[in-house]
Amino acid sequence: MESICEMYTLQSNDNKVFQVNQKVIDASVLLKNSCELTDITEPILLNCSSKCLDAFVQLINHYDKIIDIHDTEFEIELFESFNRDDLGKLVEQIGYLDSDFFVETIADVILDRINGFDWKELQAYFDLEDDFTEDERYQIEDNKFEFLISLAARRLYLRFPLSPSVNFMMLKNFFFTPMNVIFSKIIEKSNEKTSFNLSVINKSIKNEVDRYPIKITEFQLNNRNWSFQNNGKPKFSGSVTHASYNEKYLQIFIQRKISPYSLMVIENGVLSPTTNIPKFVLNNFVVIPKAPTLTLKVMFSQWIKLSNCFDIHNFSSLFFKIDYIDMNFNLFYQRFILKDLSKEIQINASCADFKFFNGGVIYMFKKANCSKFHEIYITSKIQKISAEFKNFVLEFMEEDGIIRSRKKIFKINSARHKVKKEYVFKVSTVKEILIGL
Incomplete structure (x- = not known):
């Protein structure tokens, strides 16, 4: 039953009163239940000090809506005057209000203070x-x-x-x-x-701690080795290099999952017959990023399918570094980009990998929630526009995108950028040129 009261009065144990709206009431399970189950006509008496209650009210009133998004800088500043003993009293007095938002906030405040502690x-x-x-x-x-x-x-x-x-x-x-x-x-x-x-x-x-995924600084995976880093003091790491250890370690990783700040998949070489990677790939191995903006870095040397064992939905952006693969761009796009267009994507590749040009490197950039690339940068000198490159620009680049290069690859004099010493071509103009070729 929704309360008809628009404002409520809260009273601290040192007799200070606070006029609060429904948002503050809804932020506490205790207060919300009290107001929904009874008719509130008098101040709600709370066994907490005015300092603690004032901090709670300020915290909730800072936000338009109480959702799982925190202004961490504001929250740390709000409780800056609270020393360890004050925080202890705050937790004791406000904790019983049963507010998930308050719990999240105080956890962040305390974590900020103990960062770097042994x-x-x-x-x-x-x-x-x-x-x-x-x-x-x-x-x-x-x-x-x-x-x-x-x-x-x-x-x-x-x-x-x-x-x-x-x-x-x-x-x-x-x-x-x-x-x-x-x-x-x-x-x-x-x-x-x-x-x-x-x-x-x-x-x-x-x-x-064991109830949560294994927290590590960095996780690297290639066809012969799993490498883990944990940058505490002193630093320590672990790796699985011998086939006899694979099963024991991997079962733990699969069950517990891992939560890294940095993840890199290096796809190179031919699988050793003793390695358990094929079995590893078939299992439901899940990486849960610790940082919400974590980039999955995939480095290709020879084409194998290790990266298929990761659910790319867990990552906000993808980075592909390609030294050698035997596939055209259309196939690469189908396998690694089209499956989730919400991701921001960067690709660093040899121009020869996608059969664009014989030499040089191409850097490609796609914005989040876009199906086409908005920018590329080419380092090579181009003798001839290939059919593969023409198809890429016409089919996979945005009309308002740009092509940057060290050399003048299209006959457009106005593209010269004298300050950066490079050429900048508008994709819309380039497409008109390519259609005529």
């Missing part, structure tokens, strides 16, 4: 108990990559049994809330370094 600094900041034994900590230090992916290493068993004393939802910390929703959100949204350092503090936290 595990001991994190332990002190969150007031957490270290429950690893000395021998276990030695094993973690000696097997960091195995610990990261939760692969048993020597005497260290990384699937810790849950009991009431180590249950994450009951884990005491400085920002404890019912069900530990804020601390859980901090772990979920943490970067690869903070996530790993949190996991080595406490077994219960390690179990919570």
